[in-house]
Amino acid sequence: MNRREFLLSLAATPFLICCSPEKKAFSGQLLGANFKAGHQLRSGNLPKFSQTKRTKVAIIGGGISGLSAGWYLQKNGMADYTIFELESEIGGNARSGQNQTSVYPWGAHYLPIPNADAHLLKQFLAECGAITENADSAKPTYNERYLCFSPEERLYINGLWQDGIVPNNGLTQAEKLEMQAFEREMQGFSLAVGSDGKPAFTIPLADSSKDPQFTQLDKISMADYLHSQGWHSAPVHWYANYACRDDYGMHHTHISAWAGIHYFAARRGMAANAENGQELTWPQGNAWLAAQLAAAQTQNIHNNAMAHSINLERHQVTIDVLNLNTQQSTRWLADHVIYATPLHTLPYVLRNQNDISNAARTLQHAPWLVANITINQPELLDSNQALAWDNVIYDSPALGYVVANHQDVRRFHDKSVLTYYQSFGELSNSQARKLLQEKLWPFFAENIVKDLQKAHPDIRQQIENIDIWRWGHAMIYPQVGFLNNAQRLLLNQPQGRLHIAHTDAAGVSIFEEAFAQGTQAAQAILNIIS
Amino acid sequence: MQANFEANANRTMRQALLFSVFIIASCGLVYELVAGALSSYLLGDSVTQFSTVIGVYLFAMGCGSWASKYLTHNLVKRFIEIELMVGLVGGFSAAILFLVFANIGYNAGVPFQGILYLLVFIIGTLVGLEIPLVMRILEQELTLKDLVSQVLTFDYLGALAVSLAFPILLVPHLGLLRTSLVFGLMNVFVAVWAVWVFRVQLKQAKALLVQCGVVTLLLLAGLVFANQLTQFSEEKLFDDHIIFSKSTKYQRIILTQWRDDTRLFLNGNLQFSSRDEYRYHEALIHPALSAITSPKRVLVLGGGDGLAVREILKYPSIKNITLVDLDSEMTAIFKSNLRLSELNQHAFSSPKVNIITGDAFLWLDQHQDFYDFIVVDFPDPTNFSLGKLYTNTFYKLIAEHLSQHGLAVVQSTSPLYARQSFWCINNTIESAGLIATPYHTLVPSFGEWGYVIASHLPYTSPKYIPIQNLQFITPEILPSLFVFPLDMQKLPSEINRLNNQALVHYYDAEWKHQGP
Numbered sequence A: 001m002n003r004r005e006f007l008l009s010l011a012a013t014p015f016l017i018c019c020s021p022e023k024k025a026f027s028g029q030l031l032g033a034n035f036k037a038g039h040q041l042r043s044g045n046l047p048k049f050s051q052t053k054r055t056k057v058a059i060i061g062g063g064i065s066g067l068s069a070g071w072y073l074q075k076n077g078m079a080d081y082t083i084f085e086l087e088s089e090i091g092g093n094a095r096s097g098q099n100q101t102s103v104y105p106w107g108a109h110y111l112p113i114p115n116a117d118a119h120l121l122k123q124f125l126a127e128c129g130a131i132t133e134n135a136d137s138a139k140p141t142y143n144e145r146y147l148c149f150s151p152e153e154r155l156y157i158n159g160l161w162q163d164g165i166v167p168n169n170g171l172t173q174a175e176k177l178e179m180q181a182f183e184r185e186m187q188g189f190s191l192a193v194g195s196d197g198k199p200a201f202t203i204p205l206a207d208s209s210k211d212p213q214f215t216q217l218d219k220i221s222m223a224d225y226l227h228s229q230g231w232h233s234a235p236v237h238w239y240a241n242y243a244c245r246d247d248y249g250m251h252h253t254h255i256s257a258w259a260g261i262h263y264f265a266a267r268r269g270m271a272a273n274a275e276n277g278q279e280l281t282w283p284q285g286n287a288w289l290a291a292q293l294a295a296a297q298t299q300n301i302h303n304n305a306m307a308h309s310i311n312l313e314r315h316q317v318t319i320d321v322l323n324l325n326t327q328q329s330t331r332w333l334a335d336h337v338i339y340a341t342p343l344h345t346l347p348y349v350l351r352n353q354n355d356i357s358n359a360a361r362t363l364q365h366a367p368w369l370v371a372n373i374t375i376n377q378p379e380l381l382d383s384n385q386a387l388a389w390d391n392v393i394y395d396s397p398a399l400g401y402v403v404a405n406h407q408d409v410r411r412f413h414d415k416s417v418l419t420y421y422q423s424f425g426e427l428s429n430s431q432a433r434k435l436l437q438e439k440l441w442p443f444f445a446e447n448i449v450k451d452l453q454k455a456h457p458d459i460r461q462q463i464e465n466i467d468i469w470r471w472g473h474a475m476i477y478p479q480v481g482f483l484n485n486a487q488r489l490l491l492n493q494p495q496g497r498l499h500i501a502h503t504d505a506a507g508v509s510i511f512e513e514a515f516a517q518g519t520q521a522a523q524a525i526l527n528i529i530s
Numbered sequence B: 001m002q003a004n005f006e007a008n009a010n011r012t013m014r015q016a017l018l019f020s021v022f023i024i025a026s027c028g029l030v031y032e033l034v035a036g037a038l039s040s041y042l043l044g045d046s047v048t049q050f051s052t053v054i055g056v057y058l059f060a061m062g063c064g065s066w067a068s069k070y071l072t073h074n075l076v077k078r079f080i081e082i083e084l085m086v087g088l089v090g091g092f093s094a095a096i097l098f099l100v101f102a103n104i105g106y107n108a109g110v111p112f113q114g115i116l117y118l119l120v121f122i123i124g125t126l127v128g129l130e131i132p133l134v135m136r137i138l139e140q141e142l143t144l145k146d147l148v149s150q151v152l153t154f155d156y157l158g159a160l161a162v163s164l165a166f167p168i169l170l171v172p173h174l175g176l177l178r179t180s181l182v183f184g185l186m187n188v189f190v191a192v193w194a195v196w197v198f199r200v201q202l203k204q205a206k207a208l209l210v211q212c213g214v215v216t217l218l219l220l221a222g223l224v225f226a227n228q229l230t231q232f233s234e235e236k237l238f239d240d241h242i243i244f245s246k247s248t249k250y251q252r253i254i255l256t257q258w259r260d261d262t263r264l265f266l267n268g269n270l271q272f273s274s275r276d277e278y279r280y281h282e283a284l285i286h287p288a289l290s291a292i293t294s295p296k297r298v299l300v301l302g303g304g305d306g307l308a309v310r311e312i313l314k315y316p317s318i319k320n321i322t323l324v325d326l327d328s329e330m331t332a333i334f335k336s337n338l339r340l341s342e343l344n345q346h347a348f349s350s351p352k353v354n355i356i357t358g359d360a361f362l363w364l365d366q367h368q369d370f371y372d373f374i375v376v377d378f379p380d381p382t383n384f385s386l387g388k389l390y391t392n393t394f395y396k397l398i399a400e401h402l403s404q405h406g407l408a409v410v411q412s413t414s415p416l417y418a419r420q421s422f423w424c425i426n427n428t429i430e431s432a433g434l435i436a437t438p439y440h441t442l443v444p445s446f447g448e449w450g451y452v453i454a455s456h457l458p459y460t461s462p463k464y465i466p467i468q469n470l471q472f473i474t475p476e477i478l479p480s481l482f483v484f485p486l487d488m489q490k491l492p493s494e495i496n497r498l499n500n501q502a503l504v505h506y507y508d509a510e511w512k513h514q515g516p
């Protein structure tokens, strides 16, 4: 154990703040992905395999991409596959936690109503009961327990909470006009169709039009795009920047304008019983979806199983998998492997495909921080607008908080869990990662409380516990030029027996892309096998 | 223009004038204390109230003494007039504040404070004028040094006397209202006395005396009616006598009693008045329950007052009643309190009744049983947490728990004052796959009130009601309840869903009413 590990393990033990007497004490823990395993992988200090097993398809990674791949194989009558997941639980970025008050997400927490042409996704949603009727139609009926309860969003701006997060309260007339112009423009993009007959922006993004009139937007940043339209006002920039920080974890000065617009213009999902584009959400966030994907394939999933060397051979693939509990490696012989884990690990795992490893090295990941905050007397957060599902503070470096138990039908809650999200757009990725590694729980907890106090001056008294999760390499973000980046496109090509299926390859990290990545890889394998 | 006085007369007069300074000072301080005490009594936070009142008062006095230099003629007459004004305004200040507050109420602190400070300012300015005037009237007799020190001595003596007397004697024995009136009379007394002393030099002494008389009469009348005035304004304030009040985890329960009328308020909203609750509850229960042949199992959601259960227990065929209410304190007082358990005829002590403390939505989610009759009696959808209990998702749960021939009834706010809301509830029930049969009746303390019967099979109103001793519902009037006059007729509406809370938005737009 080196010094850093020692500090980290120290940081992972529960703390109790008891600073000055007027500060109420609350407890909490600093958590994160399995650092030890990651370290072991990078150090290359791995035991040689002691047994050999066989599986037709090996899926590495039990996040949404890997689970979707397995789900699709299973569904199509192909049961001989194995999913290897490093962590003790499946889900990846869609993991969840639980305390006495509620289950809560540690990462992904919602899925917008899918577009009409997302047939496979709608089929899955119908299978797990999220769609109750007419899954095939353009306007399916969704399970109202899972549609985000009203009120959905509020924004704390200029000293008041307002309904919805499009800035409005306290804006000058000129700023309001600019906001409206921006929204109109995004609406226009949402309806736009390219010269190739495809929608200008859609999900998965690979299906979007290649018409240069839209794709050239990838050459500038979202911030520059706004300026090029003559929109310079703070609220418009805040709003677009918020979208980039919220979806991609990065400031709009770094995000491709094409991707920035994609956020606003790619979702046209309709429902018989909801507004267009309304969100589906669960107390445990997308861990609910992960569990549904996993439900019929639990037999195929191996947890605490880290794949550490992949060798692509002519007639087979070998994958060495370390059981993190027993520290024994097993060599798996497979026909195909689906690589469904973050690609920055690929160079450590893939033994004989340098070009792919090099492509993977070029990807940039944004770090994130997620905190689950247990509070009492949640009604005190109501203020001039009732507590919503998503609550955003305008003057905040963070992204606000989501109420984990918002989808609970009960009238009163003694306590609630607030899931607080922060990306670090203002720091470089390495600076932010350093911060996440070095700072201890009191530092993060105190910053979070201070941030929330901007809108809730007395919230400290209500807090009982703050657990904090650090995501060092949380997700890919679409930089300027990502769309036609040759390296990214290479990662999307099948490489013989290796199939990459991860949101890193998609370029943006959302559930729908993960689902498409997984199911498409599975389909490609089924095509080859038959 | 100053008259010449005999030396002797001069001395007595000087002493008398100085005594009047004593009285004036006392009065001035009394009004200030009355205003401070009253505003802290009514608004709370006495430190703030006192310090702001004193601040405004001192400032006003400054303004008054500054303004006094503009009074150059008829100083004595001016002095008398000012005394009368102080007597009148100061004397009635407490009464004015009481009445204003009673009429504006707790919700409007700002207008009340506006009037409070205006009053304090007027009195302060007038009192601020008094002392400089007295000094100038006395100017001829004394050197400035003596004058200032003597006047100020009496000024401070007066203040001391009052500040001691106010909490010890005045407030406990006279009350705020009478204290200020009595001191108003003292101002008038100083005025009358000044008229008499200066009668020679005063040109319109008679007219001034008449004014004194009028003010005296007014103040005396105030004293005579002080009791009624207090009672009137306190009644307005508290409406009725509070016999029970408790803040539970979920709500603030207040019970009031006025003569034979008991009223229940939850979070300030009237839930029932014992004078006409029979109308509300008979109309809630009997149209549906009497239409079910031999009902056995009943579920009541909400209704922690037991009044609906009282009506249900009148049917001998009923085997058990399950009541689910959020607030155990509510059901507890309606079980144990003498007056309240009398109101529900000890419904909660019946062996047929099973009281469950829990959230209705969650309870339906977690239980499977069927019921012949379900009563859904929640407070009006004033907020999102209540709005959930009026959604299609909730009514689908009701449908799942309702036996094939069973009926459910939903309290549905007023079809007159909240027409869109009422029909939204009706339409939402229909959207959940139930047949909705809306009806309404007049409950005087609420106004025109609405209900919806929900069922799997069409409802027909009974020709016969199997129980006696009802005060309101009879088979003859039943059909009329189902007729909606033009101004309450059906409106199209959105379906109230968990993901739109349409009803809360309608309701909000239509009224912030007090109702069940």
Ligand SMILES: Cc1cc2nc3c(=O)[nH]c(=O)nc-3n(C[C@H](O)[C@H](O)[C@H](O)COP(=O)(O)OP(=O)(O)OC[C@H]3O[C@@H](n4cnc5c(N)ncnc54)[C@H](O)[C@@H]3O)c2cc1C
Pocket: A060, A061, A062, A063, A064, A065, A066, A084, A085, A086, A087, A090, A091, A092, A093, A094, A106, A107, A108, A109, A110, A111, A286, A305, A306, A307, A308, A340, A341, A342, A345, A349, A368, A369, A370, A421, A471, A474, A475, A501, A502, A503, A504, A509, A510, A511, A512, A514
């Ligand atoms: C804080 C946060 C909030 C988000 N919110 C949303 C949201 O609300 N909605 C949304 O749509 N998206 C959201 N996302 C994006 C989210 O990343 C995607 O939706 C999706 O969950 C990505 O799935 P994936 O399978 O592609 O990748 P991952 O979730 O990264 O899955 C990879 C899996 O591989 C495992 N693994 C890694 N290395 C190995 C190894 N060597 N051997 C075996 N297993 C390994 C990991 O443990 C992990 O389980 C959020 C992301 C973050 C970080």
